[in-house]
Amino acid sequence: MSLFSSDDDLQSLAAELGRCLQQREFVIATAESCTGGWVAKILTDIPGSSAWFDRGFVTYSNEAKQEMLGVDPEIIDANGAVSEATARAMAEGVLNNSRASVSLAITGIAGPGGGTPYKPVGLVWFAWAGGGQPVGSVDHIFEGDRESIRRQAVLRALHGVRDRLDGC
Numbered sequence: 001m002s003l004f005s006s007d008d009d010l011q012s013l014a015a016e017l018g019r020c021l022q023q024r025e026f027v028i029a030t031a032e033s034c035t036g037g038w039v040a041k042i043l044t045d046i047p048g049s050s051a052w053f054d055r056g057f058v059t060y061s062n063e064a065k066q067e068m069l070g071v072d073p074e075i076i077d078a079n080g081a082v083s084e085a086t087a088r089a090m091a092e093g094v095l096n097n098s099r100a101s102v103s104l105a106i107t108g109i110a111g112p113g114g115g116t117p118y119k120p121v122g123l124v125w126f127a128w129a130g131g132g133q134p135v136g137s138v139d140h141i142f143e144g145d146r147e148s149i150r151r152q153a154v155l156r157a158l159h160g161v162r163d164r165l166d167g168c
Helices: 007-023 038-044 062-069 073-079 084-096 146-164
Strands: 028-032 053-058 102-108 123-130 133-141
Touching: 007 038, 007 146, 028 038, 028 062, 028 084, 038 053, 038 146, 053 062, 062 073, 062 084, 073 084, 084 102, 084 123, 084 133, 102 146, 123 146, 133 146
Parallel strands: 028 053, 028 102
Antiparallel strands: 102 123, 123 133
């Protein structure tokens, strides 16, 4: 998977995912922090997406993660907003607060500031839930400016859904 993509690459992957979700009669919903709804935008750019896309939660603040997705404040206090535990809780929260059968969650540090030695700018955690599988998660440290980090995170999130669905 190339970490750099054009809008056409993102649209093509989103259309492929839409076909796959529709074939399996799955519905997806998203929870996004650092990408600010970009995944939901890409998915809903596809005509007919209402057949397989339910909703997108933009949970940029810790309070939004807690209020909209039911993320336990203790998870965030113990691990931070940018962590595997928080991403996994977000993905599960999507399923509990939507009609989706598949979810994805993204939380990260897009920069230019906000990084630490342990959590550098470019660190993004992803989680996927549903589809008859246990919650899966992975992190990646992307390079580039804010726009580039966010774009790469969107691409990685979409690839993660495709992988979860066995590539259709």
